[in-house]
Amino acid sequence: MTSRKYLVAASALALSAVVAGPVVADEWPERPVTMVIGFAPGGSTDIQGRVLANVMEDYLGQPVNVVNEPGAGSAVAFTNLANAEPDGYRFLFGGTTALTFTPIITDVEYEIDDFEYLAALALGQNALVTSAEQPFETFDEIIEYGRENPMTYAQQTALDQAIIERVAEAEGLDLAIVPTGGGGGMAPLVLGQEVDFAYSGGTHAQYTPTGEMVIAAFLSAERSPFYPDVPTLMELGYDYSIEDWRAIIVPQGVPEDVKDRLMEAAEFASQDERFIETTEGNTFFPVVYYDQEQMEDNVRRVRAATEEVMAD
Structure with missing residues (x-):
């Protein structure tokens, strides 16, 4: 191979390598x-x-x-x-x-x-919610009601269940836990008043504008910018939050x-x-x-x- 032919071939090979580099990444997914x-x-x-x-x-x-x-x-x-x-x-x-x-x-x-x-x-916008048809709206009202009546709670995660069980123990509540597979399973239980209150990871946003569902408290460290009047559980005196x-x-x-x-x-x-x-x-x-x-x-x-x- 002559020097000129070698240089041309080498240049072409180098160019193909440069072009092929980003193409490998861009080809994903195939x-x-x-x-x-x-x-x-x-x-x-x-x-x-x-x-x-x-x-x-x-x-x-x-x-x-x-x-x-x-x-x-x-x-x-x-x-x-x-x-x-x-x-x-x-x-x-x-x-x-x-x-x-x-x-x-x-x-x-x-x-x-x-x-x-x-x-x-x-x-995340983790909240405790209830039906607007229940005789309570705020978390303090839920606790007050629960001290006199057995209650049911719809959970979705191990964390929300652990928090509520600790609160229930501290407040002396008789609380039964109802497991759900997510917000889609939680919502009909709350709206149908088959449970007293529940954890919501965000599904409440579909039902609070219509007035069907009420947020009793947030489990996040700070209040939601979309519900600025609803307190966090920490504000209410419970040292729990979900980040x-x-x-x-x-x-x-x-x-x-x-x-x-x-x-x-x-x-x-x-x-x-x-x-x-x-x-x-x-x-x-x-x-x-x-x-x-x-x-x-x-x-x-x-x-x-x-x-x-x-x-x-």
């Missing part, structure tokens, strides 16, 4: 992607997730199919995700309390180091270029009007964008703080 929701259809996570899937499809250029895997406050979905192939084709959209709290009090088959936390897209994010989570070991694509799609969604309107306008969750570094820190910080509280 087939449909699965988004797992750890709750039954109809709840706030499911509502947000389905819109998020549609927006991510536009960015990724492949269908994003939503699969519901309810059970044990999303612990079933996290267990399945921990055992999934780490190729990015299966990821979870959901709350972080199944990682920061559930493994502390429940025997689960996963740990926080089994996952990577790519992005948070919304701040929670709706996040995109993958099993440990997903390739960096694939994680980058998912994070780019998540950031794209956080600025999309469809996702913002559904998340803030319909489910009343503040939209945010926290990247992987922030979320890795957040999950471990809250987990450590929760372990300290539960040890007391």
